[in-house]
Amino acid sequence: MHSLRRTRARIAVLAGLFAAALAVRPASSAGSPPAARSLEDYRHFRVASIDLVGRTPTRDELAAFERADFDWAHWVDAALTGPAYVERLTRIYMDALRLEPNLNFTANPAQLFRVQITGPDGKPVNVLYRAGQRRTREATDGEFCLAPDETGLIVRPNAAPIGTPRKTQQNVINAHTVAVKPWWLYRDYKSPHPEQRYQQGWANPDPAFRPVDALLQDPDGKPTMEVRICREEAQEPALGHLYASGRTAKPASPSPVSPPPSGHALPGGRIKPAPVDAAYITQHKGDVVACDTKEGELGAVDCGCGIGLERCMPNSGVGDTPAFQFPNHMPLGPGAPLDSANQSAYRWYPYWWSREAVHFLDYLFDQDRDFREVLTSHTTFVNGPLAQFYRSIQKGSCCGPESAFGMRVETEPLFDPSRVPADLAPQDVEKWVEIPDRGSHSAGLLTMPMYLEKYASARARGAAIYNDFLCKSFNAGQAELTPSEEPDLMKRPGCQVCHATLEPLAAYFTRIEPASFVYLPEALFPVKATTCKKDKAGKLSGPCNALYDVGFFDATGPTLRSGYASPAHANAGAVGAGEDITKMPEFATCAVQRVTSSFLGRAITSDDASLLASLTTEFVQSGYRMRALVRAVAQSDAYRRANNVKEN
Amino acid sequence: MRVGRFLVLALLPACGAAPPEHVTPSQGMPLQPVAVVAIDTAPKEDLRMVPPEVYMRTYLQLFGALAPLDAQKAARGKDGAQLFDNWDAYVSALGFPDYRTDIPRQTQTNALMVATFERLGVALCDRAVEHDLKAKPLLPVSERAVFAFDPAPGAVSGDVATFAPRFDVLHRTFLGYPAALAPPARTPRFLALYRDTAAGHKTADPKSRFTPEEAGWAAVCYGLVRHPEFHLY
Numbered sequence: 081m082h083s084l085r086r087t088r089a090r091i092a093v094l095a096g097l098f099a100a101a102l103a104v105r106p107a108s109s110a111g112s113p114p115a116a117r118s119l120e121d122y123r124h125f126r127v128a129s130i131d132l133v134g135r136t137p138t139r140d141e142l143a144a145f146e147r148a149d150f151d152w153a154h155w156v157d158a159a160l161t162g163p164a165y166v167e168r169l170t171r172i173y174m175d176a177l178r179l180e181p182n183l184n185f186t187a188n189p190a191q192l193f194r195v196q197i198t199g200p201d202g203k204p205v206n207v208l209y210r211a212g213q214r215r216t217r218e219a220t221d222g223e224f225c226l227a228p229d230e231t232g233l234i235v236r237p238n239a240a241p242i243g244t245p246r247k248t249q250q251n252v253i254n255a256h257t258v259a260v261k262p263w264w265l266y267r268d269y270k271s272p273h274p275e276q277r278y279q280q281g282w283a284n285p286d287p288a289f290r291p292v293d294a295l296l297q298d299p300d301g302k303p304t305m306e307v308r309i310c311r312e313e314a315q316e317p318a319l320g321h322l323y324a325s326g327r328t329a330k331p332a333s334p335s336p337v338s339p340p341p342s343g344h345a346l347p348g349g350r351i352k353p354a355p356v357d358a359a360y361i362t363q364h365k366g367d368v369v370a371c372d373t374k375e376g377e378l379g380a381v382d383c384g385c386g387i388g389l390e391r392c393m394p395n396s397g398v399g400d401t402p403a404f405q406f407p408n409h410m411p412l413g414p415g416a417p418l419d420s421a422n423q424s425a426y427r428w429y430p431y432w433w434s435r436e437a438v439h440f441l442d443y444l445f446d447q448d449r450d451f452r453e454v455l456t457s458h459t460t461f462v463n464g465p466l467a468q469f470y471r472s473i474q475k476g477s478c479c480g481p482e483s484a485f486g487m488r489v490e491t492e493p494l495f496d497p498s499r500v501p502a503d504l505a506p507q508d509v510e511k512w513v514e515i516p517d518r519g520s521h522s523a524g525l526l527t528m529p530m531y532l533e534k535y536a537s538a539r540a541r542g543a544a545i546y547n548d549f550l551c552k553s554f555n556a557g558q559a560e561l562t563p564s565e566e567p568d569l570m571k572r573p574g575c576q577v578c579h580a581t582l583e584p585l586a587a588y589f590t591r592i593e594p595a596s597f598v599y600l601p602e603a604l605f606p607v608k609a610t611t612c613k614k615d616k617a618g619k620l621s622g623p624c625n626a627l628y629d630v631g632f633f634d635a636t637g638p639t640l641r642s643g644y645a646s647p648a649h650a651n652a653g654a655v656g657a658g659e660d661i662t663k664m665p666e667f668a669t670c671a672v673q674r675v676t677s678s679f680l681g682r683a684i685t686s687d688d689a690s691l692l693a694s695l696t697t698e699f700v701q702s703g704y705r706m707r708a709l710v711r712a713v714a715q716s717d718a719y720r721r722a723n724n725v726k727e728n
Numbered sequence: 729m730r731v732g733r734f735l736v737l738a739l740l741p742a743c744g745a746a747p748p749e750h751v752t753p754s755q756g757m758p759l760q761p762v763a764v765v766a767i768d769t770a771p772k773e774d775l776r777m778v779p780p781e782v783y784m785r786t787y788l789q790l791f792g793a794l795a796p797l798d799a800q801k802a803a804r805g806k807d808g809a810q811l812f813d814n815w816d817a818y819v820s821a822l823g824f825p826d827y828r829t830d831i832p833r834q835t836q837t838n839a840l841m842v843a844t845f846e847r848l849g850v851a852l853c854d855r856a857v858e859h860d861l862k863a864k865p866l867l868p869v870s871e872r873a874v875f876a877f878d879p880a881p882g883a884v885s886g887d888v889a890t891f892a893p894r895f896d897v898l899h900r901t902f903l904g905y906p907a908a909l910a911p912p913a914r915t916p917r918f919l920a921l922y923r924d925t926a927a928g929h930k931t932a933d934p935k936s937r938f939t940p941e942e943a944g945w946a947a948v949c950y951g952l953v954r955h956p957e958f959h960l961y
Contacts, residue, residue, distance in 0.1 A: 118909075119909045122904060122905035122906075123904075123905070123910065123961075125904070126904035126905070126961060127961050130778060130779070130782050130961050134781065134782055134785050134903055135782055135785040135786040135789055136778075136786045136902075136958075137904055138789065138901075139876065139897070139900050139901055142900055142904065142905075164785075167781070171779075171781065174827060175803035175825060175832065175833060176823070178828075178830055179827065180826075180827035180828045181828060182828040182829055182830075214749060259783065265911070293881075399889060407822070408816065409815065409816060409819050411780065411781055411784065411819070411824050412781060412785060412796065414785060415795075415797065416788075416795055416796050417797065418796050418797070418800075418814075418815035418816060419797075419814070419816050436825075679778035679852040680773075681773060681961075682776070722773070723773060723774070723775050723776065723961065
C-alpha cells in the first residue's frame with residue numbers, strides 16, 4: 081500500500097507551487113531576448129494555461145512565454161504532470177457521471193440515536209441507543225433500554241419522543257446504561273483509558289474531521305467527556321450469540337384509544353409487543369454470530385458497538401440530525417472548501433463514497449494508468465470513514481430476503497472487509513490508503529457504492545455505461561408504444577427499440593442488488609431458481625419474489641431479476657461488463673471524443689473525423705494513456721484553431 | 729332557360745379551339761461557373777466561457793493566492809463596505825455544476841452570471857487598491873498582485889505616456905497579452921475612463937477612501953475584470 085501521491089486536498093495548494101515551477105526557466109536561458117509573439121500566440125498560450133494549469137497565466141508566466149527560448153513542447157509536458165491536469169481530466173468524467181450523492185444512507189442497524197431523558201436531579205441526560213437492539217428485559221427488548229414507565233417517554237428512532245418526561249432514578253440509569261469514551265471524541269479510543277479527547281489531549285485532529293457542537297457538549301454546555309449509552313450497545317466483543325426470548329406468539333397490541341384491561345398491559349409501558357422468535361432463531365438459539373453483521377446487531381443481546389463504539393455511527397438526536405461538519409461546496413477540491421456546514425449523520429458515508437470515486441479518477445490520471453482500468457480495476461482508495469464503512473457498516477445492508485436462500489451474512493462482498501487496513505481509524509479523514517485489490521468482483525467505478533447508489537437500478541447502471549463510456553444514447557425516435565403484456569422488453573413493441581440494447585447491459589448488474597451493493601453469489605442465487613415455485617395464484621413467495629422475476633418463469637423456475645436478457649452477462653457480472661466494454665472499439669473512440677471535445681470546447685463534428693482517427697490511434701498505441709492523448713490534442717492544429725472566430 | 733342556352737353557345741367556340749398545349753421536358757443547359765470559391769469546412773465556434781473552476785482559481789490567484797474562505801474573509805473586510813457576500817451565494821451563479829442534483833455546468837454566460845462577475849470584480853479591485861496602492865509602507869512592486877506599478881501620484885489628468893505602461897500591466901494581468909496587441913481604441917478608451925473617474929472623484933464624496941488616482945485605477949480594473957476577454961477564451 082502506498083498513499084496516493086497527490087490528493088485533491090493538496091491540489092489547490094500545489095497548484096500555486098506548480099505555477100512557479102512552470103515559470104522557472106533554465107539558468108542558461110537567463111537574459112534570453114524576447115521573441116515576437118502574435119496575438120494568436122498569446123491567445124493560444126492563455127487557452128493552454130486555462131486548460132492545463134487551471135487558471136489564466138500570471139505576468140511572470142507571460143514573461144517566460146515571451147522569451148525566445150520558450151519551449152512549447154516542454155511547457156506542455158510540464159503542465160501534464162501538474163495537479164490541474166489531473167483535476168481537468170477528472171472534471172470531464174465527473175461532468176458525465178455526476179458522482180455526488182443526493183441521498184441519505186442510514187447506517188442501520190449500526191446507527192446510534194440520542195435521546196434526552198430527565199435525571200434524578202431534574203437535569204437532562206443524553207443516552208445513545210440502537211433501533212432494534214435485542215435486550216433480555218421484555219420491557220425494552222427491541223426498543224430504547226429505559227422503559228416508558230421509567231422515563232415517561234415513548235422513544236422512537238425517527239421522531240421526537242412522546243410523553244411527559246419524568247425523573248429517572250439514578251440506579252435505573254446505572255442499571256441499564258454505561259458511560260463510554262467513543263471514537264468520535266477520543267483519538268486513542270482503543271486504549272483502556274483514553275485521554276486524547278478531541279481538541280484537548282487530541283490537539284491536532286484532521287481539519288476535515290469536525291463533529292458538530294452537539295456531539296461535543298453536554299446538555300449543560302460543558303464539554304462532553306463521555307457519552308452515556310445503553311449497556312447492550314456498549315459491549316465490545318466481536319462475536320455474540322443468537323438470542324431467543326422464548327416468545328413465539330405476538331400478544332395483541334393494546335388499543336391506542338382505550339386503556340388495556342388490567343393484567344393485559346405490555347411490560348414497562350411499552351406500546352408495541354416485544355419481538356417474537358422466528359423459527360430460524362428457535363432452531364439456532366445460541367449460535368455464534370459476528371457482531372458487525374445485521375444478524376448480530378439485530379439478533380443478539382450480547383452484541384454491541386465494539387471498542388469505543390467503533391462499529392456504530394453517532395447522531396446528535398433522533399431521526400435525521402447532524403453529526404459532522406463538512407462542506408456543501410468544494411469545486412476546487414476538499415482542500416479548498418467554500419463553506420462548512422453541519423451535516424446529517426445520513427450524509428456522512430455518501431459524502432465519502434463520492435470522494436472515493438474522485439480519488440480513484442485522480443489516481444488514474446495522475447499515475448497515467450491504462451484508462452481501461454476505470455471499468456476494470458480492483459484498486460481503490462479508502463480513508464478512515466471508508467475503512468469503517470467497508471470494515472463493518474456495509475455488512476448491515478445484508479441480509480433480508482437473501483436469508484431464505486441461505487445467505488444470512490454477505491459471503492462475497494464487492495469490497496472484501498479483510499482488505500481494509502487495520503490501522504485506519506474512523507477519524508482519519510485525510511489519510512487515504514491505496515487498496516490494490518478490494519475483491520474479485522470489483523470493477524473500477526462500476527462496483528463503488530457511489531456508482532451503485534447514483535445509478536440505483538440495473539438498467540440505470542447499464543445506461544450510464546452506454547452513455548458515458550461508449551458515447552451512445554438511447555433514442556426511441558418515433559417508436560409506437562402499443563398496449564402489450566409481453567414481459568420481455570426486448571420484444572415488446574416500441575420498447576424493444578432501446579431495450580434490445582439496454583437489457584443485456586443491465587444484465588451485467590443482475591448480481592448487485594438495486595439501490596445497494598449487496599452481491600448475490602452464483603452458488604446461492606443461480607440465474608434460474610429451481611427452489612422458487614409459483615403458488616396457486618401464480619405468484620412467488622416473498623423472498624423469491626424480491627429477488628426473482630415471475631415474468632420469466634420456465635420449466636426450471638423464475639429468473640433472477642434483471643438477468644433474463646443474458647444469463648451469461650448476469651454471471652459475468654460487473655467484472656464482465658468492464659472487460660467487454662473496454663474491448664469494444666467504441667470505448668477508445670468515446671474516450672478520445674470526450675476529451676478532445678472538452679479541450680476544443682465544442683461538439684465533435686464529421687469534419688473532425690481524421691483528427692479523431694489519429695488521436696484514437698495515438699491513444700490506443702500508448703496503452704490507453706490519457707497523458708499521451710492530451711499531449712497530442714494540445715499539440716494539434718485543431719487545438720490551436722479551436723476558437724477560430726475572428727473579430728470583424 | 730334562355731340564359732343557359734346562350735351560355736352553351738358562348739362556350740362552344742372555346743371547346744372546339746386549338747388542342748391543349750403539351751409541355752415537353754427538355755434537357756437544361758448546365759450552369760456555367762462564374763467563380764470558384766473554396767468552402768471552409770473547418771468547424772467554427774465562438775469563444776467559450778472560462779470554466780468556473782478556472783475563473784475561481786484565477787480570482788484567488790489575483791487575490792494573493794488565498795484559499796477560498798480566506799479570500800472571502802479578505803473581500804468582506806471589516807469596513808462594512810459590503811463588497812462580498814459569500815461563495816455559497818455565488819457558486820451556482822458562476823455556472824458550477826451541481827452533481828448532486830444533476831445540474832450541468834453552464835457553458836454560456838447569462839445576466840445573473842455577468843452581474844456576479846461584476847460584483848466579484850469590484851470586490852477584487854477595491855481590495856487590491858487597498859492592498860497594492862494604499863498599504864503603508866507600500867509593498868514592493870513585485871509583491872503586488874494586481875497594481876504592480878508605481879501609480880504616478882498627481883497624474884490625474886493622465887497622459888498616454890504615463891498611463892499606457894501601467895495599463896499594460898493590468899491588461900496582461902487580466903487579459904493575458906500586451907495592450908499593444910489589443911484593438912487600437914482600447915488604451916485611449918481606458919485612459920478616458922481613468923481620467924473621467926479621477927476627475928469626477930475630485931468633486932465626489934470627500935470622505936471616499938480612495939484618492940482620485942486610486943479611484944481611476946480601480947475603475948480601469950473594473951473594466952478589465954468584467955471584460956468579455958477575461959471571461960471567455
